[in-house]
Amino acid sequence: MTEPAVRAPIGPLADGEWHRLHPASPLLRGGLVFLAVLGFVLANLRERVVEVFVLFFAPGAESPGETPEFGGDWAEDPVTGIVANGLVGWALLALAAVIVLVVLGFWFAWRMHTFRVTDEALEVRSGILFRSHRSARLDRIQGINVARPVFARLFGAAKLDVSVAGQSGNVDLSYLGSAQADRLRGDLLRLASGTRRQEAVATAVGDAVVAAGADAAGALPLAPGAPSVVDRAGAVVGRRVDEFLAPELDPDLAPPESVVRLPLPRAIASALLGGSMIWLVVIIAIIVVSLTTGTLWMLFTFIPAAIGVVSYLWSRITGSLRYSIAGTRDGVRIGSGLLSTANQTIPPGRVHAIEASQWLLWRAFGWWTVRVNVAGQSISQAGDAARRTLVLPVGTADDVRRVIGLLAPDALDDLVPLLDAGLAGTGPAAGFTSAPRRAAWIRPFSWRRIGIAVEGGTAVLRSGWLLRRLVLVPLARMQSVAVAAGPVRRGLGLESVRIHTVAGPIAPEVPALDRADATAAFTAIAAEAVDRALHDRTDRWGVEHAS
Amino acid sequence: MPDPEHAASDASLPVAAGQPTPETTGPPSPSPAPAPGGAASVDAPAHVDDDWRRVSPKHVVVEVVGSVIGAGITVAVLLVVGSWFELWWATWAGIAVGVIALVSIALEPRRVRSIGYRRRADDLVFRRGIMFQRQVAVPYGRMQLVDITRGPVSRALGLADLKFVTAAASTAVTLPGLPLEEAERLRDELVALAETRRAGL
Known part of the structure; x- marks a missing residue:
């Protein structure tokens, strides 16, 4: 990674003192x-x-x-x-x-709702009668989300949501000033990275700048009398308009070559070619049939279903508007949204598994979708979870390569030759150990695709024919590995290999391998995982920069 | 016979024994991780097993009692229902369940013998199963929690189950039927090993 020459000092909100939220937050x-x-x-x-x-x-x-x-x-x-x-x-x-x-x-x-950022933790105190005091250790931060609903954007406010390992362990600060939220996110990630605080002098300068900004953002132009009111009101309105028109991803934040974007036509087309579209067609067919045959009771069952599918499609399309994924200094930033915007930052070393998948209808266009397993974001907030684990809604194989490069930068060099063979290839090409022919008895379509490779501290698992899948598991964060065989597999001399990671949409598994190959993979993965976990320093990514 | 301090069964003990922080806030490791290439990997591996270790053969009794009670109740209910309401299928189902339970009980000693574990230098390997075989390797540094649980039958026999919890729910490794003192020794040892190899999540 290249190091930008100067980083802004730690902002005033992260100075270790107690702070309040944006004055518009009660509203x-x-x-x-x-x-x-x-x-x-x-x-x-x-x-x-x-x-x-x-x-x-x-x-x-x-x-x-x-x-x-x-x-x-x-x-x-x-x-x-x-x-x-x-x-x-x-x-x-x-x-x-x-x-x-x-x-x-x-x-x-x-x-009463105050928060502070110390060197170790983010602490939040809230409640009038029932006081609560939450504290999130900075080195356990798994991701930071900044959301700006339309209304909050009108007030120049943003919601900061810090997820830590553990279910429902999120700490959220709603709301902060828009610029302050971005600043605080950067500061939290920086403190989490192991970088020490800068000198107080530098902080004071930053203080003045952001305080001025906060002033303009916080106080609505209600001050009576002064001639500058009109000017200030104009300035505030101007700032709001600028914020609305500004690109979702700040161009200074990430080098442009690391940014992956999603063209709108592709977002729409991919949603229309997705699995839900087939449901929609089926449902519409049923509705038409029931209209023509006059069985009206069926309408009451299937029209709500059709509405559900349409709204899902719609949310999928609007969710990928202005979508971007970019590698910043403090992790991968995924942002999207037109009116209500949201972005999520996954710090380095927090991704437990990456899956690129492609289903049958997308194959002609070469589109893939990328998901991740991240600790603490999976089971709580079921609706949000699907969105948060979806890293790339749809992209070409080239986009997939870049996204994987962002998510697993250290391993990329070793993985490049594997990725092509892994995405679309079959058989024992490019270092994959593939399944023997007799695996066709249990996986008649996909047995040629089934394969595993261990390279660069990453287990690469390839499977699926109807839904092509390529799963990457950074072994430094693997929890355990298992081989298993039931009576059928044993009769065929096969075994399945499964890698256990934190809960998420991905369950890395190779359904069938030759017994000897499976045992070899099991041994190799177990040994490599121990070795990588011992030497993995990505969770304190700032330390190496400082030294 | 259970001694009083363990009479309260289901004693779950967090890995970081003695530290007040509950496991929901993440493992409390003040230092981020052992130094790269540190001493942890080269110390004399006194804990390493040469071969698979089996659980106590007395564990067969626990399993048999469990299946006898479970199958017995099911069979009784099905037979009673079958005879009262003259439902022939319930009677046959009861007989089928009984036969399956008997076969399964007959295989129990073999199944318990298939349960084995082996401590290697850096991870614990666990295996079990005769029909459905499964083998799992759990690195010591990944263990978040080691639980000792004791059911009534286990307690009468002086046995205990050792359960390993990692951040992945699917790891699901439980080492049943260890003599209590061995279970406690193993727990303390694994906790100590987990501490030295602790990495981030």
Whole structure:
């Protein structure tokens, strides 16, 4: 890796002191819902309220002098009820009290929600009555996600989500200033990498710069009187517009040659050729048939299904808008999104398995999809997990090579010859130990593809015909390895090899190998894993830079 | 007979015994990893086994009791249901379950003999199975947790099960039927080995 000459010093949010979140966060985290509910209620009561107010303050103006008659139905017409019973003052007081309580609650929650970054951990304290104090060790960080929903972007805010090993162990900071979130992400990763803090002088300079930025980002232009208000408002609006129009991936962050992008036509075409499209066709066929034959009950079952599939397709396409994956100093950054944007950074040495797969209909176009196993991101948040483990939604073989190069930079040189044979090849080419012919008894289509190679500290597993798969397991992070054989495999003199990694979408397995080959692979993998784990330093990637 | 301090069974002991941090926050290793090419790999491997080690033959009793109880209840329920409601298939199913259970019990000594483990320089190899054979190698540095569990029958026989937990759920290595003192010795030894070879996740 090349070393950029200067790195900005550790930012003010990571200085070891306690900090608060973005002042707009209560609004973004629930205040908006409250306002919406309040607005909805008022809008519904508006006509009556206006009418009543007219009566109250200008009697005789429109309808002369009669008090509104109240039917006694509070649920139907509460406003009239209040007026007729002379409770206007109390009602206004109650409304004011509710609003004040809610605002106070949000404000207190915001005051009490603080975080700090020490040399070892990110700590978050929150809660009013029930205080909680979470602490995430920096060297256990498995990934950092920065999400910017549309609303948050309007306020120039972003959500930072730090995932640590262990299920539901995420620590999230919602919300921070947009620029601050990026800064803090960089700082966290840098501290995690084992780099020491810089001198205080350098920090102070950075302080001033970001503090000025935060000022502009944080305070909405409500300050009364000063002539600069218009200028400041203009500046803030200008900044928002700039942020909206800025590319999702900051060009300074990664060298352009390391960036893989996803053209929109390919994203759409690949989604339309995906497995879900077949379901959609089947469902539509059923709907048409049931319409023509008049069995209407089937519509009720299959129209929701069709809507589900369409929305899945849609989310797949929109999810890959402005998609980019880039190698930065502190890990692989995967970003996407048009209005709501999100990006995820996987620090070096956190990828436990990589899988490139290609299913039948994509074969003509040479498209592949790449997934990873990462600790702590797999079982919790089931919906998110699929997105977070998907590294490359669709790409060419060349993209796959580059992505693997980003995810496993150290092993790449050894892997290059294996990748071509691994992606599309068959038989014992390029160092693969392949399955014998009798494996066709249990894998009639894919037996030619089945193969394994151990190279450069990585186990390369090749399998699948309908769904071609190439799995790479960095042995430095393998958990255990197993060979197994049931009665059928034993009768054929075969054994399967399985490598256990942290939970995720990938289960690395070679379904059938000759007994001797399997034993050899088992021995080689077990030995190599121990050796690599002992010498693996990628989890403290900053140390070698510093020395 | 169980001694009182182990009478509470299912004693799960984290690898980092004595350190307060629970395993959910990750293994508490203050130093990141052993130094590259450090002394850990070249020390005299006193723990290495020359050959496969078997579990105690008394473990057969545990397995047999377990299957007798399980199969017995199933067979009884099926036969009772079959005779009361005159469902012929339930009766036949009960007989089939009973026969299968008997065959399985007859094979039990062989199956228990197939369970073996072997400590190598840097990892523990475990194997089991006669019909469905499985062999797993777990590097010492990958063990997150070593559990000792004891069921009632095991306790009466003075046996214990040793369970190894890694970050992968599919590792699923349990060494059943070890004499208690051997299980405890093995646990302490593996914990110590895991500490010296601890790597990040």
